Amino acid sequence: MKRDKSVTWRREDAASLDLRGMQVAVVGGTGGIGRAFSRFLASRGASVVVVGQTFRDSAIPQIKFVKADLSLMSEAQRVGRALPAETLDAVIFTTGIMAGPKREETAEHIERDMAISYLSRLVILREIAPRLGMGRPAARVKPRVFIMGFPGNGQAGDISDLNAEKSYGRWAAHMNTVAGNEALVLAAARRYRNAGFFGLNPGFIKSDIRSNLFGGRTMLYRFIECMTGLMSASAEEYVERVAPLLVTPDIEGHSGAMFDRKGQAVLPSPKLTESSYADAFIAASEALVSKAGVRVAA
Ligand SMILES: NC(=O)c1ccc[n+]([C@@H]2O[C@H](COP(=O)([O-])OP(=O)(O)OC[C@H]3O[C@@H](n4cnc5c(N)ncnc54)[C@H](OP(=O)(O)O)[C@@H]3O)[C@@H](O)[C@H]2O)c1
Structure with a gap:
C-alpha cells in the first residue's frame, strides 16, 4: 500500500478523548473489531447503537442493540430506515464474514459474503446518507462514515460476476467485497457532501472472521x-490507534481518504479511482440487490 501524503492528522492519545454527547452507530458492533470500537467509544462517554446478531454488552448502559441478520437485503433496508441518521456523529461499518470453501447463498439468492460484507452496507448507507447531520447542531466536523475492509490493496473485483455464479473461489468472492467497499467509500464521497466517508484497513487482527474461510474451527x-x-x-490496540480519527478536525475536507492499520492515510486502489469503474461497480451491485426484491434508495 502506498502512503497518501496529502492526508495527515495529529495523533491524539485515545485515552484522553472525551466523547460525552457523541452518538455513534456501529454496524457489526457486536463482535470483533466493531465490538472493540463500541466498547471503547462507550468507555469514553459516547452513546452507541450496535447492529448485529448476538448482543454481548448488555451490561454497558451506553450501548444499545439493534438485532438484524444482515445477510438479508430486506433487513439491511429495515435497519437503514430505523437508524437515527439525523443525529449520528459517526457510523462505523464492520459487519463481515469470509467466504467459505463452498459457495453459500442467502435466502435471497445472493452469495453470502457479498451480501453480509458489502451489499448490506450499500443498502444501509443509501438509506442513511442523505439524512446524516440533518438534525444535529452545527459542529466543527461533519458526520463521518467509516467503512472497514481492505482498501488500498489494488483489488478491483469482477464486476461481471459479483454473485460468483460463473465461477467460485473463496478469495475471489471475498475480494469482490473488498473492491465493493472501496468503491462505496469513493462513490459516497463524490455523491454526498453532508458527511465525510472514509475507508479503514485494519491489517490482520485476531477475530472470528476467518472461521468460515477454512470451513469451521479446524486445526x-x-x-x-x-x-x-x-x-x-x-x-483493542487497533481501535485505540484509530479512534481519534472519528473526531480529529484534521481529516475534514478529505472525504474519500483511506487509512491503514496504523491510521496512516494510504492511496486507494488505482482501478477504483477511475470514477467510471467505481460507478459501474456500484450499478452492478444495485442490480444484484434488486434481485433480492429490494430497491436501493436513490
Ligand atoms: N480481522 C482481520 O484480520 C481483518 C482484516 C482485514 C479486514 N477486516 C475487516 O474488518 C471488519 C470486521 O472484521 P472482524 O475481524 O471484526 O470480524 P468478526 O470478529 O467476525 O466480526 C464480524 C461482525 O459482523 C457481524 N455479522 C456477521 N454476520 C452477520 C449477519 N449475518 N448479520 C449481522 N451481523 C453479522 C458479527 O455480529 P454477530 O457476532 O452478532 O453475528 C460481528 O459483529 C470486516 O469488514 C473485515 O472484512 C478484518
Whole structure:
C-alpha cells in the first residue's frame, strides 16, 4: 500500500478523548473489531447503537442493540430506515464474514459474503446518507462514515460476476467485497457532501472472521489465529490507534481518504479511482440487490 501524503492528522492519545454527547452507530458492533470500537467509544462517554446478531454488552448502559441478520437485503433496508441518521456523529461499518470453501447463498439468492460484507452496507448507507447531520447542531466536523475492509490493496473485483455464479473461489468472492467497499467509500464521497466517508484497513487482527474461510474451527484455523494473535495488534490496540480519527478536525475536507492499520492515510486502489469503474461497480451491485426484491434508495 502506498502512503497518501496529502492526508495527515495529529495523533491524539485515545485515552484522553472525551466523547460525552457523541452518538455513534456501529454496524457489526457486536463482535470483533466493531465490538472493540463500541466498547471503547462507550468507555469514553459516547452513546452507541450496535447492529448485529448476538448482543454481548448488555451490561454497558451506553450501548444499545439493534438485532438484524444482515445477510438479508430486506433487513439491511429495515435497519437503514430505523437508524437515527439525523443525529449520528459517526457510523462505523464492520459487519463481515469470509467466504467459505463452498459457495453459500442467502435466502435471497445472493452469495453470502457479498451480501453480509458489502451489499448490506450499500443498502444501509443509501438509506442513511442523505439524512446524516440533518438534525444535529452545527459542529466543527461533519458526520463521518467509516467503512472497514481492505482498501488500498489494488483489488478491483469482477464486476461481471459479483454473485460468483460463473465461477467460485473463496478469495475471489471475498475480494469482490473488498473492491465493493472501496468503491462505496469513493462513490459516497463524490455523491454526498453532508458527511465525510472514509475507508479503514485494519491489517490482520485476531477475530472470528476467518472461521468460515477454512470451513469451521479446524486445526489450521486455530494455528493461523494463534500466529495472527502473536504477530499483530489486538482489536483493542487497533481501535485505540484509530479512534481519534472519528473526531480529529484534521481529516475534514478529505472525504474519500483511506487509512491503514496504523491510521496512516494510504492511496486507494488505482482501478477504483477511475470514477467510471467505481460507478459501474456500484450499478452492478444495485442490480444484484434488486434481485433480492429490494430497491436501493436513490
Ligand atoms: N480481522 C482481520 O484480520 C481483518 C482484516 C482485514 C479486514 N477486516 C475487516 O474488518 C471488519 C470486521 O472484521 P472482524 O475481524 O471484526 O470480524 P468478526 O470478529 O467476525 O466480526 C464480524 C461482525 O459482523 C457481524 N455479522 C456477521 N454476520 C452477520 C449477519 N449475518 N448479520 C449481522 N451481523 C453479522 C458479527 O455480529 P454477530 O457476532 O452478532 O453475528 C460481528 O459483529 C470486516 O469488514 C473485515 O472484512 C478484518
